Amino acid sequence: MGEPSVSINQMHELPPLKKNYSVFRFMGGNLISFFGDQIYLIAIPLMVLSITGSPVSMGIVAALxxxxxxxxxxxxxxxxxxxxxxxxxxxxxxxxxxxxVIGVLFILGILEMWMIYPAVFGIGLLSQIYNTSQFASIPGLVRGEDLQAVNSMNSGIFNLAVFIAPGVGGLIISSFNPGYALLVNSASFLLSFLAIASLRMKVKEKEFPGISIWGGIWEGFVYVVKTKPILYTNLAMVASVFGTTLFLTLLVFHLKDSIQLNTVSIGWLLSIGGAGAILGAVTSSLFRKRFSYRGILFGSSVIGGLSILCFGWMESFTGLVIMNAVGTFCASMMSPCIITIRQTLTPDHLLGRVQATCRLMTWVFMPLAAFLAGLLAESIGTHHTIMLAGAISTLSSIPYLHHSLIDK
Incomplete structure (x- = not known):
């Protein structure tokens, strides 16, 4: 597909990675934000459980x-x-x-489900815009040859947050209540805001004369379909994301209600899983030096899917910790590879639309999966629902065998 559009020009304008302080501040802001997000993922299910006690309500919240x-x-x-x-x-x-606002209302004891629904929808909407803009911003901050390393580091700091934050969140929730955990999450977004405000990002206003909004969207979609490595990684991710969404929607509920773990134990289980994810992110670049993207993605997808299946079957704390760590290791191995494939093969003026198209294609069934998770949990139980999620995730590895990924 040719060289990345940012590599030739920016190699002369941007400093080497070790001296690129702007990108490190950018990732520092991400770390703070990621930290708060992990606390949020524990606090919201526990709030819903406290208010309603219903897995269906949790499924509706996750879907919204x-x-x-x-x-x-x-x-x-x-x-x-x-x-x-x-x-x-x-x-x-x-x-x-x-x-x-959600945190304060819960602390005051006046939070109701009708308040949570629009709030989580708004948070989800802002997160989608943020994630797409973040993806498109990174190639403008680093040299093309540093993209894989930066994406691995960014994935690593995300998983560092996964390692630390759930344990901290569990302690806060067990000592106080989930509302205070959300106040910590709110403060993390403020600190991230300040970190990004300090950056000098070389991004300017863009105009597309003669191209309508729908024409711009179509341009991104066509590019994804024609670029086979991007297309086939997306197809694999469709099934993978469906399965993992079934799993993640029920994860905290399953550990609390079915396995009968306390909040602190849930926090530590998720944190230990984060340690596996950090290791996966760190070793992703090392594996890339010896293996093709196809080998890394296929192997990680199979092992990760099987780990979810085993997670649904197990009840011992040790077994659950191991399976969760294996799954997060595999997921974090895959993420930098998929991101780098997209960034490397996409010109700058299409980065946002290509990433958005990829996210739409791979995540379009997430709301349905989140809603079905609640229904399935009530009908067949959380154990069997999670095992089904693992089977779907394992089968999602097949598109990674496409020949377009052999030399990537």
Whole structure:
């Protein structure tokens, strides 16, 4: 497909990775934000459980939070047409306010489900815009040859947050209540806002004369379909994301209600899983030096899917910890590879739309999966639902065998 559009020009303008302080500040802001997100993932299910005690309600909340995925094409247009730094700042500020309000209302004892529904939808919408803009911003901050390393580091700091934050969140929730955990999440978005505000990002206002919004969206879609390595990784991710969404929607509920773990134990189980994810992210670049993207993605997908299946079958704390760590290791091995494939093969003016198209294609069934998770849990139990999720995730590895990924 040719060399990445940023590699030739930016190699002379941007410093080597070790001296690129802007990208390290950018990732530092991400770390703070990721930290808060992991606490949020524990706090929200426990809030819903406290208010309703219903897995169906949790499924509805998870579905609403993921519903903005359907608006991904518009997030891509925003990212390609407007100042990406401004979008990142707006999303951080908006999430800071929404999460903080939910936390305060729960602490005061006046939070009701009808308040949670629009709030989580808004948080999900802002997160979609933020994630797309973040993806499109990274190639403008680093040299093309440093993309794989930066994506691995970014995945690593995300998993560092996964390692530390759930344990901290569990302690906060067990000592106080989930509302205070959300106040910590709100503060993390504010700190991320300040970190991004300090950056000098070389992103300018963009104009697309003669191209309508729908024409711009279609341009991104056509590019994805014609670029086979991107297309087939997306097809694999469709089934993978469906299975993992079934699993993740029920994860905290399953550990609390079915396995009878306390909040602190749940936090530590998730944190230990984060340690496996950090290892996966760190070793991703090392594996890339010896193996093709196809080998890494196929192997990680198979092993990761089987780990979810085994997670649903096991009841011992040790076994659950091991399976969760294996699954997070595999997921974090795959993520930098998929991101780098997209960034390397996509010109700068299409980065936002290509990422948005990819997210829409691979995440379009997430709201349905989240809703079905609650229904299946009530009908066949959380154990069998999670095992089904693992089987689906394992089968998702097949598209990674496509020949277009052999030399990638």
């Amino acid at each position: 939070e993921r519903l903005p995925i359907l608006l991904q094409p518009f997030a891509g247009i925003l990212s390609d047409r407007f100042n990406r730094k401004h979008l990142l700042l707006l999303c951080d500020l908006g999430r800071c306010l929404l999460v903080g």
